[in-house]
Amino acid sequence: MTVKKAISAQQARTFDDYTINHLGIPSPVLMERAALAVTQRLTTSINFELTNVLIVAGSGNNGGDGIAVARLLHLRHIPVTVWLIGNLDHASEQLTQQYEIAKRYGIHVTQTKPDQLTTFTTVVDAVFGVGLSRPIAGQLAEAVQELNQTNLPILAIDIPSGIDADTGQPMGVAIQAIETITMSYNKIGLTTKSGQLYAGRITIADIGIYDPETIERLG
Numbered sequence: 001m002t003v004k005k006a007i008s009a010q011q012a013r014t015f016d017d018y019t020i021n022h023l024g025i026p027s028p029v030l031m032e033r034a035a036l037a038v039t040q041r042l043t044t045s046i047n048f049e050l051t052n053v054l055i056v057a058g059s060g061n062n063g064g065d066g067i068a069v070a071r072l073l074h075l076r077h078i079p080v081t082v083w084l085i086g087n088l089d090h091a092s093e094q095l096t097q098q099y100e101i102a103k104r105y106g107i108h109v110t111q112t113k114p115d116q117l118t119t120f121t122t123v124v125d126a127v128f129g130v131g132l133s134r135p136i137a138g139q140l141a142e143a144v145q146e147l148n149q150t151n152l153p154i155l156a157i158d159i160p161s162g163i164d165a166d167t168g169q170p171m172g173v174a175i176q177a178i179e180t181i182t183m184s185y186n187k188i189g190l191t192t193k194s195g196q197l198y199a200g201r202i203t204i205a206d207i208g209i210y211d212p213e214t215i216e217r218l219g
């Protein structure tokens with residue numbers, strides 16, 4: 001199903017909640033579909049050289065999407081490192097689950113900044129999605145700036161980290177992506193000039209999250 005409307009961060013949360021808690025699609029299923037869509041793009045686009053991939057993951061579900069992508073790349077024998085920069089004391093249930101699975105697959109996950117960021121050939125930005133609620137500061141802001149300075153091609157999951165999903169404005173700092181795969185619906189912020197400058201090429205991936213009206217019309 002392709003839907004053209006753009007939604008707010010609040011709507012994204014409401015539709016997620018409806019799909020998971022009312023319709024009963026388990027959260028890991030949606031996350032796997034998000035990760036499959038990102039992996040499909042990474043492995044088919046000429047923008048990304050997959051010799052050595054860095055996934056930068058926050059502690060929420062956006063980070064969970066990123067770690068799931070790491071697993072799917074690892075299964076294709078693509079060298080991948082996960083740099084977990086979120087605060088694990090505040091990790092979401094989905095992030096923790098993906099992290100535990102990744103460790104069992106022997107995927108390289110580190111909480112320390114890799115020595116030479118420029119040895120990577122592609123970066124996947126999974127730091128923040130629609131859950132960003134305040135400006136990025138401190139070490140997280142430094143990490144975003146350093147990643148931008150590498151000039152490596154960055155694919156952002158859902159929205160470039162640091163971009164306000166409603167206004168498209170950077171909150172403190174924001175990832176400069178060349179591509180963004182946004183989940184289920186476009187986000188209002190990504191329809192603005194500022195949002196588009198940070199997002200690069202935007203693709204909407206249908207991962208099975210819909211608004212209640214769309215589901216009711218099917219009935």
Ligand SMILES: NC(=O)C1=CN([C@@H]2O[C@H](COP(=O)(O)OP(=O)(O)OC[C@H]3O[C@@H](n4cnc5c(N)ncnc54)[C@H](O)[C@@H]3O)[C@@H](O)[C@H]2O)[C@@H](O)CC1
Nearest residue numbers: 027030034060061062128129130131132133134135136158
């Ligand atoms: N529910 C699900 O299973 C799905 C989740 N999805 C992904 O999940 C994302 C939303 O996940 P979340 O709601 O967990 O949110 P995020 O992963 O965007 O991040 C939220 C976490 O970051 C913290 N935070 C917010 N702003 C911060 C800041 N400036 N500095 C430090 N910490 C900050 C919040 O307190 C929260 O712990 C979507 O964007 C999408 O990528 C999608 O894959 C669809 C399926």
Ligand SMILES: [K+]
Nearest residue numbers: 125128159161
């Ligand atoms: K992101």
